[in-house]
Amino acid sequence: MDAINIFIKSAFIENMVLAYFLGMCSFLAVSKSVKTAFGLGLAVIFVLGITMPINWVINTYLLSESGLLHTDLTFLRFILFIAVIASMVQLVEMVIEKFSPALYTSLGIFLPLITVNCAILGGSLFMISREYNFTESVAFGLGGGFGWFLAIVMLAAIREKIRYSDVPAPLRGLGMAFILTGLMGIAFMSLMGIDPAALAK
């Protein structure tokens, strides 16, 4: 039950993009069409869902003082987390290149840039600071990824529609994406602080 609450909370209430503004670069740059946004969103769900449990295991059994090595190695946290994330992204890149070359070209540089997508590393650091257990960290990873996926598909859908509106030419495209994200962020601010565990009672 806790895991479901964490999933809902991380997907909707504490949305990575619209509440914490993490992972903005690829969010804004790849949201031109729903199809590409969908592909990148799935890749982010996968990377977050995989790296979060791996990083949890590394943090609990390798880096913490009560772990297998009996020494406090938390100063290695950044570099190890980033290494795990980079290798997972490299894996995803190879898989996408093999099975969907069209998606691979349309994602371009923003596929390797998932590595430095702050939502991924930020997610792992949130998981540590909130002291989640293993199942909770899986739920948090999948929920955070799903929230990111939802946000980018939403923005892409709005941008596809707004192409038919009479936006001033210099504001078309990227400028409008910034302002739309700002408005979506204001909308999500009103969800902040809702506690699904309390609502269920």
Add this chain to the structure above:
Amino acid sequence: MADTAVKEVKEKKPLLGKKERKLLLDPLNDNNPITVQVLGICSALAVTSMVLPSVVISVAVVFVTAFSSLFVSLLRRKIPKQVRMIAQLVIIAFLVTVVELLLKAYNYPVYKQLSVYIGLIITNCIVMGRLEAFAMANKPWPAFLDGIGNGLGYGAILIGVSVIRELFGKGSLFAGTPIALNIIGPTSDYWINTTTNPWFSWYVNNNLMVLPVAAMFIIGVFIWVQRTFNQKLVDVS
């Protein structure tokens, strides 16, 4: 995203020829990392609520992009494609640690104020974006200039946004530095005291400006202004 892959220069050329100057100046306007390439937005939202952190981060990013581009470009034939991201990240993390230790040694108060943001340079996509797009395919000297140019283009936007946010959000400018200016506010510490000044009694600091959302709107407007003057960037699709 603009494609900046430049063919490698064969013959001997002066250190700062036409092409090199283009590498250095292009990112300030035509190929700005934030408003055109869409790189490094996260940190642009996080640090720009005041001018001081923006300036320090900009200087640090210029340093890190320049030297990581240089090193990656020197190693570009040695790094296998399958592990290139990890190799790049190790170089970036090393440089960021150097910046962090330098700041800690020479300016501890600023380090205390900024410690989290300095670490965030590792996940700043400008650095890795330029490594992937330029340094992996170009010689060390152009790559180094490209790094400096992109750092400067990023810094220009960052400082612009932070001036607006600090002025309208907090009523001050350069707070925390020796040249701190308290411009408008409700106490007598400020130049324009809104409680006594008859013309500004309506003025209240805008709390929205302190939130990251404000940076989205400001950068959106920056893009609007830039594209009004630079028609070739206008999105026709």
